[in-house]
Amino acid sequence: MTVTAGTQARDRVPPTERIAVRCVDSDVHPMPRRGELVDYIPEPWRSRYFLSHPRGEAIYYDAPDYAHSYAMRVDSFPPDGEFACSDPDLALKQLIMEAGSDIAILEPTHGEMRLPEATHAMCVATNQWLANHWLDPHNNWHERWRGSICVAIEEPALAAAEIEKWAGHPYMAQVLIKAEPRPSWGDPRYDAIWATAVKHDITVSCHLSRGYYETLPFPPVGIPSYNHDFMVTYSLLAANQVMSLIFDGVFDRFPTLRIVFVEHAFTWILPLMWRMDAIYEKRKRWVDIKRKPSEYVKDHIKFTTQPLDYPEDKTELTRALEWMECEKILLFSSDYPHWTFDDPRWLVKHLPEHAREAVMFRNGIATYKLPDTVPVLEGQVRVF
Template sequence: MTLAQVEDRIADTRLVPVRVVDNDVHPVPKNGQFGEYIPEPYRSKYFMKRRSGESITYDAPDYNEAKAMRMDTFPADGGFPGSDPAMAFRQVIMEAGCDIAILEPGSPDDIRPEIASARCTAINRWLDDQWLTGEGNWHGRWRGSICAAIEDPQGAAREIEYWAGHPFMAQVLIHAEPRPSWGDPKYDPVWQAATKHDITVACHLGRGSFENYPRPPVGWPSFNHDFMVTYSLLAANQVMSLIFDGVFERFPTLRIVLVEHAFTWILPLMWRMDAIYAARKGDLDTVRRKPSDYVREHIFFSTQPLDYPEDKLELTRAMEMMRADELLLFSSDYPHWTYDDPTWVLKHIPEKMRDAIMFENGIRLYKLPESLPALEGQKRVF
């Protein structure tokens, strides 16, 4: 089919290789669509008194007009960007050239575990019904995320158990903000359920609420600018907790993807962790290998946000030193204003790493097909 005839939905018998896996596309419910999926009594007692599906708690260029989104992603019906599966398919798959996209719905955490769990249950029902099954995924290019409220580890484990066999659910999605850190045994039910079903766990940069915002040791930041940078520090603390508290020894097949937390900071962190380990080897029975070995085997990162120094060679050298082809997954962050087009990202990745970052790591982590039926008129990135 041609781009203009996408809605005809004519099956193509030709197969094309998967060359771009986007691990960060954000769907949202249409206005009024979300409520029916929320379980009672939480629907009546909590959610029906608050807005759902279109609130963003950070500033961005032209926020009042664009709501931190690409201006061309607002649907004609007046809905919010990411609320129209057909429009997202056209812009992400046909025009940008992504072959498979991992959908990561927003799921704000809450100080009440039962509310966070109810929200995740509703999001998973909505995502399956509107995007993954039937009409919304007629082309088979969407893969979903099982939203799990890590604030409620037992409830999160139940949600994983329920959805793990779904053919289009590719990962578990959690937040990094809740305390204590992930190395605490209280979260073991989440890791156990994920490893039981051999499904990757992703943590997306979140928008916590109340005391769950990622507060730095020196106190609350003054502006969104430092708040955004703080998320890399938050992720670094979670990485250290996973390693030094022995999570990967308890769950040796666990895979964690950190989405939108940046990634170049992992190189000096690995150096420092290895130095401490070498100096105090034997002090902890939870760490039996160099910390950098755990990182390379268990932890992965999204390309967005891509650090972009004035001297492009600095980024190239950093990626080579950290062996980025072992750790990175391409992500666009569609439809946000920080969107990275795959063609643009390709220009900033060392050529020898492109296959691994753009599609091979995604295929391996998410157990995706290596080829799909062709879509005539779809842009091919490379």
């Protein structure tokens, strides 16, 4: 007998019948229940750092309804009073059964600590927690969840070791880093991370982070004052990392490396490609890369659809999507359980028709090396 979403499972065994994957969601945020993560944090960091450093609210996060639901969908909080997306069964019901995603890439929202060793300790704990509470046979019986190997890019040797530790896990689909730490990614100090990812043929994704003080994105004019400043700043941060990856030769050193920018928006990449190509054309005698910058973007880099910049004139977005060849660089993402959640049935209608299958599932399958079928779940909504 198989489980029905929203009911207690008696025998969590996937059905033998399988169905084609038609929606890959590349940005879903599982959260630990209260106290669930603490025991996974290695000592001495558990006692001397995380349990002895109480801190208040991040006042720069002012999303709608933040005081009430912490910017989450109010219906994503489970009945037991725990945090949004802390119940794998409720997430299965809302995201898979009702919204129609077939496979979801889980990205725990760990932040940047002021001490790199503390960030690494949190990553170690997060990876073990995710494996035990979401990717285990009890909670991933349906084979719809895929995890992220969280690493501290500030500690390249430790990050590479963490990738080695988890790369063989059947449900770990990507490495997850942050873009805020300095220097930029083209610096050779990070080569151990790229080399290990390439060795295991695993994608490296970067999700925006809300750290503390100097771990926040830092524009040349100084720290922004409000949340809306920060949200735009993340795109500028991603643009600088794209330029560093290309002009510092990372993709020439690692020709099979795949990078995904999650929740950094994407409409800015079109003018950036134009600008990089123009500079390259005029100065390629002095630039030590082998191809036009836009070619590296289209072959090595992907962006998630959420947040979707949606102008009043929809045709403007359609033209931009076509000009940037969105079928080559975009991955569908919902951002569940945040209030900004994009339902895949809504999003697909706003893509050019010729790009819909590529963005909604084909690119996801190729980027994360996913199976093209999953066990049938009776009653699941289908996007296509």
